[in-house]
Amino acid sequence: MKIAVCVKQVPEGNKRLDPATKRLDRSGEGVLNPFDANAVEEALRVKERTGEGEVVVLTMGPPQAADALRKALAMGADRAVHVADERAAGSDLVATSRVLAAALAREEPELVLFGQQSADSDGAVLWAAVAERLERPVISQVAELTVERGRVRGKRQTEFGYDLIEAPLPAVIAVSDAVNEPRYPSLKGIMGAKKKPQEELSLADLGVEAESRTTVLELTEPPGRGEPARAETAEQIIAFLEQKRLL
Amino acid sequence: MKTIVFLEHHDSELQKGALGVLSKAASLGGDLTGVLVGAGVRELAAQAGKFGAGRVHVWDDPSVEAPLPQPRVDALATLVEEEGADTVLFAGSVLAADVAAGLAARLDAGLNWDLVDLEARGEELVGKRPALQDTVYVDVGWTSTPRLALFRSGAFDPSAGGGGEAEVREFSAELRDFSTVAAMVEQAHEESSGPALEEADVIVAGGRGLGEPEKFTLVEELAKAFGGAVGATRAVVDAGWYPYAHQIGQTGKTVSPKLYVAVGISGAIQHKVGMQSSSVIVSINKDANAPIFEYSDLAVVGDLHEIVPKLTELVRQKRGA
Numbered sequence: 339m340k341i342a343v344c345v346k347q348v349p350e351g352n353k354r355l356d357p358a359t360k361r362l363d364r365s366g367e368g369v370l371n372p373f374d375a376n377a378v379e380e381a382l383r384v385k386e387r388t389g390e391g392e393v394v395v396l397t398m399g400p401p402q403a404a405d406a407l408r409k410a411l412a413m414g415a416d417r418a419v420h421v422a423d424e425r426a427a428g429s430d431l432v433a434t435s436r437v438l439a440a441a442l443a444r445e446e447p448e449l450v451l452f453g454q455q456s457a458d459s460d461g462a463v464l465w466a467a468v469a470e471r472l473e474r475p476v477i478s479q480v481a482e483l484t485v486e487r488g489r490v491r492g493k494r495q496t497e498f499g500y501d502l503i504e505a506p507l508p509a510v511i512a513v514s515d516a517v518n519e520p521r522y523p524s525l526k527g528i529m530g531a532k533k534k535p536q537e538e539l540s541l542a543d544l545g546v547e548a549e550s551r552t553t554v555l556e557l558t559e560p561p562g563r564g565e566p567a568r569a570e571t572a573e574q575i576i577a578f579l580e581q582k583r584l585l
Numbered sequence: 586m587k588t589i590v591f592l593e594h595h596d597s598e599l600q601k602g603a604l605g606v607l608s609k610a611a612s613l614g615g616d617l618t619g620v621l622v623g624a625g626v627r628e629l630a631a632q633a634g635k636f637g638a639g640r641v642h643v644w645d646d647p648s649v650e651a652p653l654p655q656p657r658v659d660a661l662a663t664l665v666e667e668e669g670a671d672t673v674l675f676a677g678s679v680l681a682a683d684v685a686a687g688l689a690a691r692l693d694a695g696l697n698w699d700l701v702d703l704e705a706r707g708e709e710l711v712g713k714r715p716a717l718q719d720t721v722y723v724d725v726g727w728t729s730t731p732r733l734a735l736f737r738s739g740a741f742d743p744s745a746g747g748g749g750e751a752e753v754r755e756f757s758a759e760l761r762d763f764s765t766v767a768a769m770v771e772q773a774h775e776e777s778s779g780p781a782l783e784e785a786d787v788i789v790a791g792g793r794g795l796g797e798p799e800k801f802t803l804v805e806e807l808a809k810a811f812g813g814a815v816g817a818t819r820a821v822v823d824a825g826w827y828p829y830a831h832q833i834g835q836t837g838k839t840v841s842p843k844l845y846v847a848v849g850i851s852g853a854i855q856h857k858v859g860m861q862s863s864s865v866i867v868s869i870n871k872d873a874n875a876p877i878f879e880y881s882d883l884a885v886v887g888d889l890h891e892i893v894p895k896l897t898e899l900v901r902q903k904r905g906a
């Protein structure tokens with residue numbers, strides 16, 4: 339079975355918006371979005387369980403996002419596709435979903451996996467837009483996934499408890515961060531990653547435009563709660579609680 | 586402005602979040618209607634009038650009973666066109682997020698998410714979105730019609746503005762093939778009742794930082810020493826470490842105790858919305874950059890395995906228990 343995993347690179351550590359472009363500052367170090375490691379892991383497990391297939395990781399992002407793809411390859415993914423195009427910078431949901439859907443349509447995977455959310459934009463929305471464009475069923479927030487006999491079944495939490503939803507393949511699934519414990523890349527995996535096929539595509543290659551439909555107007559200060567007091571020991575916590583008359 | 590608000594319901598209740606968004610939309614003026622899709626929902630429609638909906642479009646049919654997103658995308662896409670709506674608003678929820686994003690792709694319409702406010706500036710709408718773990722607020726706009734907005738859960742309280750009963754207008758839509766292939770095998774039935782978390786003065790909540798389910802005893806012991814209750818994050822509930830009835834956050838309970846102690850919790854927005862109105866928040870996390878420290882009163886940087894047992898002992902001594 340061919341499985342595609344959509345992954346994103348996010349800035350490491352503290353993130354900031356660039357006041358000039360009003361976009362996320364991506365100049366520093368980047369890492370594979372931690373939530374997407376769960377999606378890669380789940381893809382590898384499905385492949386291992388069925389004993390055959392291919393795991394393709396896909397990202398849309400700046401040139402350095404190739405590092406995130408390499409991490410996924412080091413975990414065990416077979417191949418990477420990178421849509422890198424200046425004109426896609428700052429894409430919103432509508433634009434990103436159009437580009438990813440075009441790249442996925444080219445691959446025709448039976449299963450498309452997403453992570454729970456991007457650690458930088460916290461959208462937790464992209465999969466439904468991509469599924470719509472691919473005209474495939476979608477199950478989101480999946481904490482337990484089974485793939486069997488051409489069907490997927492996902493258990494997921496809503497505001498009211500747990501749903502169990504089933505759909506035929508091909509399908510789009512977004513997993514939650516409790517679905518598994520992602521493996522660490524082995525040394526062999528890291529060494530081998532460089533040799534795995536990595537394809538770079540432009541928007542022209544895909545024949546799409548990345549036109550956003552939302553704009554960022556202004557950055558403002560949050561209504562701050564103020565700096566927290568600091569402590570390192572149990573005694574200091576007690577002193578703080580006594581001062582607040584909580585003990 | 587011609588606005589449609591997605592009215593989510595569960596059992597036989599309209600969801601509070603959706604009524605909150607309806608109230609907000611009413612304050613912005615214009616033609617305001619709601620949409621209600623499900624089976625046996627016609628009776629619920631009239632209630633929306635009190636919160637500002639002049640009319641409610643109702644699709645009451647067994648084929649759209651299960652709360653799955655894709656049939657609702659079909660429903661809304663049809664309605665937006667029929668009504669010429671320029672704005673569609675959603676209260677954040679697991680279902681609404683998928684409906685909103687699917688609709689955005691269907692109509693190529695801009696979606697701004699996680700908004701905590703919306704303002705009309707002439708013909709323009711401007712949304713307010715906290716970003717990067719709420720460290721910066723961003724004013725966002727739309728360059729499309731319709732404009733789609735998904736609000737953070739709990740963004741607005743419903744206010745019954747004294748309107749009357751909403752007029753009910755029945756409609757239906759053609760379902761796309763791919764919209765109908767996902768099936769609800771078992772629908773959320775979990776009882777979220779259980780411990781009276783909402784009443785507790787002190788809540789000690791544990792997250793994945795505990796490392797393993799057995800370590801929840803650390804949290805339980807500390808809660809007991811305070812005479813308080815135990816909370817949990819979705820990550821540990823989904824992983825089966827602790828029951829759903831203890832979960833705090835967007836898809837769990839909303840609490841506001843006098844003291845909230847977060848143990849090994851990173852502080853995701855979805856957790857924050859369930860506990861941010863606690864009077865005092867103390868967080869123990871080994872990562873000095875953990876987002877939870879952004880909204881804590883006391884940031885305790887350190888290993889919970891060392892700090893919590895010691896703290897429990899000291900609290901016991903102080904409270905003479």
Ligand SMILES: Cc1cc2nc3c(=O)[nH]c(=O)nc-3n(C[C@H](O)[C@H](O)[C@H](O)COP(=O)(O)OP(=O)(O)OC[C@H]3O[C@@H](n4cnc5c(N)ncnc54)[C@H](O)[C@@H]3O)c2cc1C
Nearest residue numbers: 792793794818819820834835836849850851853855871889
């Ligand atoms: C639609 C949606 C709804 C959601 N609803 C909810 C909800 O209702 N409630 C909820 O909680 N989440 C919810 N989530 C999930 C949320 O985004 C986070 O994934 C989740 O809250 C993370 O849980 P956590 O803090 O336990 O785990 P993690 O994010 O993994 O954090 C663990 C923390 O423990 C710290 N740690 C590790 N070891 C130690 C140690 N020895 N000592 C001290 N600290 C340590 C780490 O530094 C880390 O910060 C939702 C997500 C989505 C997309």
Ligand SMILES: Nc1ncnc2c1ncn2[C@@H]1O[C@H](COP(=O)(O)O)[C@@H](O)[C@H]1O
Nearest residue numbers: 344345398452453455456461462463464
């Ligand atoms: N630029 C991107 N390229 C590929 N996949 C992405 C990208 N952005 C987000 N994703 C995927 O979509 C999921 C949800 O992202 P979001 O809706 O932005 O929170 C992530 O966990 C990834 O799996």
